[in-house]
Amino acid sequence: MIYRRRVVRSVVVASACAATLVAIACATARTSQFDSAIDARNWSDAATALAADTSLLRNESTLFQAAMLYSFPDRPTYDPARARELFERLLREYPNTSRRQAATDQLSLLYELQKASNDAVAKQQGLRAQIAQLTSDTLKLRRSIDSISVRLQAEQDQSALLRKVATRMESDLQDRENQLKVLHDELNHLKAIDLRSTIRT
Numbered sequence: 001m002i003y004r005r006r007v008v009r010s011v012v013v014a015s016a017c018a019a020t021l022v023a024i025a026c027a028t029a030r031t032s033q034f035d036s037a038i039d040a041r042n043w044s045d046a047a048t049a050l051a052a053d054t055s056l057l058r059n060e061s062t063l064f065q066a067a068m069l070y071s072f073p074d075r076p077t078y079d080p081a082r083a084r085e086l087f088e089r090l091l092r093e094y095p096n097t098s099r100r101q102a103a104t105d106q107l108s109l110l111y112e113l114q115k116a117s118n119d120a121v122a123k124q125q126g127l128r129a130q131i132a133q134l135t136s137d138t139l140k141l142r143r144s145i146d147s148i149s150v151r152l153q154a155e156q157d158q159s160a161l162l163r164k165v166a167t168r169m170e171s172d173l174q175d176r177e178n179q180l181k182v183l184h185d186e187l188n189h190l191k192a193i194d195l196r197s198t199i200r201t
Contacts, residue, residue, distance in 0.1 A: 038065055047077045063090045064099045071106055073113075084110050 034056055037046035046069055049056075056062045067086035070079040087107040090097060097103070 034062065034065075038069070043069060043075045043077045057086070057089075060090070060094050060097055060099075063093075064097075064103060067103065068106070071110060080110050080114055084114075 034046055034049040037043070037049055046065075050062075050066055050069070057066060063086060067083050067090060069075070069077050070083035070086065072078060084107060087103045087110070090103050091100065091107075094100075
């Protein structure tokens, strides 16, 4: 009976050890996959390996490498928010890490980049607002110019019409003055004839 218990206990211990070794082996394999991808500069593969097992981040070195993985704008894995989160976690969980200075410097750079990005966005928004205002002002000015042009054209048309009317009236006046002159001449001629007739009588 005692022997059987010892055998059972030995089997349980052996199974537990085997399970631990398998877990360690798997973790080592996954870590090696991440490290291999980092060494080969296959950033997307490294991010995939990391996403497949976030327990890798329990390792100080891997945590630092992961933070660096997301830190650079020229990498397809660039994620400044994620990088800041991981650097802050590294400094919090491993305050005496030998990578503290590098992590602090990179974290400061990330915050500067974020500030520059925010400033750029704010400037772009300001420029868009100015462009929108200038566009609106330009449209209003164009409508005003068009309205003035229409009025000027109308006034020019009216002036041309008035000139035509004035010219016609001047022509009519000239005709009437000529007619009056003719009538006056005829009247004077008749008066002269009548006067001669009276004298003869």
